[in-house]
Amino acid sequence: MFIVDDDDAVLDSIAELVMSVGLRAATFRSAREFRDIFNPEQPGCLVLDVRMAHTSGPALQDELNTIGARIPIVFISGHGDIAVAIKTIKAGAVDFVQKPYHEQQLLDSINEALRRDAEARQVTGNGEGFAERLAALTEREREVLEQVVQGLSSKSIARVLDISYRTVELHRGHIMEKLRVRSVAELIRLVIEQRNA
Template identity: 45%
Template sequence: MSELQTIYVVDDDEAMRDSMTWLLEGEGYRVACFDSAESYLKARHDGLRGCLVLDVRMPEMSGLELHEKLDALGSTLPIIFVTGHGDVPMAVSALQRGACDFIEKPFHNEDLLGRIRRALELDAQMAARRERDGAITHRLDQLTQREREVLDLVVAGKLNKQIADELNISMKTVEAHRARVMEKMGVRTLAELVKAVMTTNA
């Protein structure tokens, strides 16, 4: 678990919040508890790391309604729904809409911990991807307009001669632009260049 990651527990049942806190803090996790979806929404901000353990049935705003609101806000925090037996179809529907996992009450502590470990790994992978994509976007922003034109044609599979003809410049100029593109993008091969550009378009 990264130093930045926190497990956010949203459940209107105080006894459940207390037992989850005891369990998770006992495993060395950082925990933040909320007694309603509304109180979590007030406290959340972009860039939270960790995972959300969310009760499906809560008064006023349900866990599923909170999930929809978080989707609209662009939240990427993995969500584990805690459900009663009758809520399983709703939880499956939530999985189809992007939730990470669900667990039925009553559950074994080890089962919950295993799901939380997977959710935290997913959060770490997504954070690494965002960081990588941000670095690539920053490098793309450093390219001149002409270098970007050359890059787009290289990635499209055009040869230097075809690029020269299309942009009405010499082969030597294409080679110079291409070399600067590779240097600015921090790549050594054409394959690395294509992969970098493709990831930002994914």
């Protein structure tokens, strides 16, 4: 697992906590340090501070989502910012834990993040079987998928394909279900990987 926090005391404290229950942890004092070594194929989870110099935790989350990285994130924050908490959870974060954190609460969130990571990797199998699932899509679903991969919104896809917004949303739901993906970012990543294979 990975811990990113620009406060050395907090960084060391969380690292000691997770190592005390047998987990391995790599620590980073900035988002840039983490990005430099990050490999999306490496299993684990990320414990991420909200407010840091240069790149904030939510900004790093946005970057990871943009590249289709599916690493589960547990945010920690010394500020009770409800708006930020809601935004990060909607963007896929597992939990938003306030400092000073209760050790068991943080460990529970980390364990949940690790469980989700393992489950997601098992479901997608790192792309194994994805070609077969793609082949199961209908012609219209393939057309919608192509527009999604190009980054178009449902409204734009509806205009391009001359169908209703609701129909596009239904097709998108079927695509996500058939391909067994949890986010558009993961969908795009797997499609690109499949094309480059």
